[in-house]
Amino acid sequence: MSEYTDRDAAGVSVGIVSKQFFTFARPPEEIVLESGARLGPVTVAYETYGQLSPQRDNVVVLLHALSGDCHVAGYHSQHDLKPGWWESMVGPGKGIDTDKYFVVCSSILGSCGGTTGPCENNPASGRPYGLDFPVVTVGDMVMVQQALLEHLGITRVLAVIGGSLGGMQALEWSVRYPDRVASVVALATTMRHSALAIAFNEIARQAIMADPNWRQGHYYGGPKPDTGLAVARMIGHVTYLSDEAMRRKFGRRLQEKKDFSFQFATDFQVESYLRHQGDKFVARFDANSFLYVTKAADYFDLERRGGAASAVESLAAAQARFLVVSFSSDWLYPTYQSKELVRALKKNSLDVSFCEIKADCGHDAFLIPNERLSRLIANFLERVQREISA
Amino acid sequence: MRYDLSIIASWIEPGSKVLDLGCGEGDLLHFLEQTKGVDGTGIEKVEAKVMRCIERGLTVLQGDIIEEVQDYPENAFDYVIVSQTLQQVYAPAQLLSLLLTVGRRVVVSFPNFGHWKNRLQVLCYGRAPISPQLPFEWYNTPNIRVVTIADFKRFIGKMGWRIERETAINTDHHEQHGNVVRWRPNMLATYGIFLVSGQGRRSGAKQSS
Numbered sequence: 001m002s003e004y005t006d007r008d009a010a011g012v013s014v015g016i017v018s019k020q021f022f023t024f025a026r027p028p029e030e031i032v033l034e035s036g037a038r039l040g041p042v043t044v045a046y047e048t049y050g051q052l053s054p055q056r057d058n059v060v061v062l063l064h065a066l067s068g069d070c071h072v073a074g075y076h077s078q079h080d081l082k083p084g085w086w087e088s089m090v091g092p093g094k095g096i097d098t099d100k101y102f103v104v105c106s107s108i109l110g111s112c113g114g115t116t117g118p119c120e121n122n123p124a125s126g127r128p129y130g131l132d133f134p135v136v137t138v139g140d141m142v143m144v145q146q147a148l149l150e151h152l153g154i155t156r157v158l159a160v161i162g163g164s165l166g167g168m169q170a171l172e173w174s175v176r177y178p179d180r181v182a183s184v185v186a187l188a189t190t191m192r193h194s195a196l197a198i199a200f201n202e203i204a205r206q207a208i209m210a211d212p213n214w215r216q217g218h219y220y221g222g223p224k225p226d227t228g229l230a231v232a233r234m235i236g237h238v239t240y241l242s243d244e245a246m247r248r249k250f251g252r253r254l255q256e257k258k259d260f261s262f263q264f265a266t267d268f269q270v271e272s273y274l275r276h277q278g279d280k281f282v283a284r285f286d287a288n289s290f291l292y293v294t295k296a297a298d299y300f301d302l303e304r305r306g307g308a309a310s311a312v313e314s315l316a317a318a319q320a321r322f323l324v325v326s327f328s329s330d331w332l333y334p335t336y337q338s339k340e341l342v343r344a345l346k347k348n349s350l351d352v353s354f355c356e357i358k359a360d361c362g363h364d365a366f367l368i369p370n371e372r373l374s375r376l377i378a379n380f381l382e383r384v385q386r387e388i389s390a
Numbered sequence: 391m392r393y394d395l396s397i398i399a400s401w402i403e404p405g406s407k408v409l410d411l412g413c414g415e416g417d418l419l420h421f422l423e424q425t426k427g428v429d430g431t432g433i434e435k436v437e438a439k440v441m442r443c444i445e446r447g448l449t450v451l452q453g454d455i456i457e458e459v460q461d462y463p464e465n466a467f468d469y470v471i472v473s474q475t476l477q478q479v480y481a482p483a484q485l486l487s488l489l490l491t492v493g494r495r496v497v498v499s500f501p502n503f504g505h506w507k508n509r510l511q512v513l514c515y516g517r518a519p520i521s522p523q524l525p526f527e528w529y530n531t532p533n534i535r536v537v538t539i540a541d542f543k544r545f546i547g548k549m550g551w552r553i554e555r556e557t558a559i560n561t562d563h564h565e566q567h568g569n570v571v572r573w574r575p576n577m578l579a580t581y582g583i584f585l586v587s588g589q590g591r592r593s594g595a596k597q598s599s
Binding site for chain 1: 431437440441443444445446447448449450451452453461462463466
């Protein structure tokens with residue numbers, strides 16, 4: 001996600017922030033995961049911005065996507081070159097206004113943002129979990145997020161907001177803890193992965209597992225499966241863009257040459273761009289985490305949740321107001337998938353607003369600074385706050 | 391607000407559930423929420439208008455009205471409003487019977503093709519009428535259904551539905567002001583506004599399926 005983050009043009013930011021940690025589920029009180037496996041202790045890395053109101057009624061929970069983490073906005077130090085992944089949306093006077101709301105974001109379970117995951121130490125063995133880490137689901141991630149909120153003394157939140165895999169978590173929140181969520185903002189997301197989405201994830205996972213350095217996931221302390229992870233990122237990145245955006249950005253332009261090299265070095269700009277994205281990603285992400293998190297996304301299925309027969313049945317538990325936004329050029333989670341969600345919400349007579357934003361930058365459009373999206377979310381939050389305090 | 395919308399607003403009972411089809415920038419819904427505390431939902435096709443509605447704090451879905459209206463449970467709304475849209479719909483009978491399923495009552499407003507100025511244009515020049523209410527040429531008009539107040543009343547009777555209220559109005563050029571037309575409305579009114587309820591809607595639904 002970091003490829004879109006940049007310093008705020010007007011210099012508005014939450015400033016210097018720091019990651020915090022909360023540990024719970026210490027044996028013998030481990031959490032029981034959806035798979036039946038037990039896990040503990042669990043450490044959650046999180047950041048907060050803004051002030052919690054005395055009534056504790058201004059909480060906005062942000063849910064990050066596949067490659068994100070709890071560092072949403074601001075800088076960890078004065079020397080930080082890049083702010084958090086949603087600097088354009090979160091801050092004083094921004095779409096999610098930290099002057100008004102107490103914003104919480106935690107790194108998801110199974111990833112590598114400081115929350116317990118395959119790259120963290122397994123207290124039982126004294127070395128990183130690797131593949132001994134149990135397979136986790138979106139439901140498990142949300143359960144851990146709820147534990148953090150309980151720890152922070154928050155019983156009800158104004159909104160859960162997420163895009164992509166973060167949107168899935170937001171939807172899960174709405175049915176798992178219906179009385180704790182006043183509203184849901186689901187951006188560029190889906191109720192379940194299509195075969196196409198699963199296929200791309202599987203290709204990416206195979207790229208990692210085919211890397212000889214992967215060694216069944218126990219590569220910590222030795223050379224890492226960087227090539228596999230970089231290829232996985234390149235595949236993923238293409239699915240986040242769009243034909244239109246790639247034509248505009250790269251076309252068939254060559255990279256620093258006038259003619260083909262007639263070798264397998266980089267010829268096209270798009271090749272160079274993807275290699276660069278792959279290399280950058282390897283420096284900040286863990287290959288095993290990529291396996292776990294993509295698997296969780298593939299498993300997520302709101303239509304069959306808990307043995308339900310349909311999305312309508314699953315969402316019958318929800319009470320929140322919903323804002324669903326899709327992007328016209330998103331071919332990973334196309335608009336029709338958001339519309340299916342909207343349909344199921346309508347059939348449950350739930351309050352739902354839906355908008356398809358015209359954008360040519362594909363799935364990642366929700367991460368790119370967008371004045372209209374900011375205004376949309378700002379006004380939606382204001383309305384929800386007005387309604388629940390009325 | 392448009393004069394026809396203010397008439398419609400006066401018909402809506404406070405605190406009711408309202409669906410506004412083709413809600414534009416949400417003027418009517420916003421007014422109804424502010425003054426009557428209704429629980430409103432709008433459907434609008436144009437992205438910019440949808441954004442504007444959501445920014446105003448309204449519940450709005452972007453999409454085609456005929457598609458979007460299908461997914462609601464029976465009697466989900468007390469009122470469904472179709473203002474100045476019916477004449478643009480390919481299958482108005484089907485749409486109305488669907489609306490009478492998702493809503494207890496339907497408010498319909500449309501430009502009256504029977505207005506004397508329209509009649510005169512056909513009679514004197516033999517040409518399709520163009521007026522402030524119907525400003526298009528035959529080749530670019532979205533108003534594909536030529537309907538007069540008299541036609542509409544006949545149609546409702548034929549479908550076995552009931553007209554609970556009706557008002558015919560004359561509006562100024564900007565449609566912000568107007569007056570109610572009581573004498574010979576089919577000749578003198580620029581718009582007809584009707585409150586229709588679905589008595590006998592089962593037979594209506596059958597007819598259209």
